[in-house]
Amino acid sequence: MWVMVFFDLPTDTKKDRKNANMFRKRLIKDGFSMFQFSIYTRHCPSRENAEVHVRRVKMNLPPSGHIGILTITDKQFGMMELFFGVEKTEKPGMPQQLELF
DSSP, X not given: OEEEEEEEOOOSSHHHHHHHHHHHHHHHHTTOEEEETTEEEEEOSSXXXXXXXXXXXXXXXOSSSEEEEXXXXXXXXXXXXXXXXXXXXXXXXXXXXXXXX
């Protein structure tokens, strides 16, 4: 499963910028990676684990702005076509899963 967080946060005032930066930092601390400037993604091994991370994002929502959360399967994520200009690029590889004993 992949959790994608899309957001458009205000940065007009110093307080707005602080809230936006805190939201981004909390996403990164929770294991999200920047996909595009306002889109962060995280791979989760199961639906239950994805739900845990969705709840964490919801707990850290800033007071203003637009935030969207999308959960998709590995297969759906793999069907994404990525382009930089006219050239098609390679899809990002699957993250390595560590197994602890």
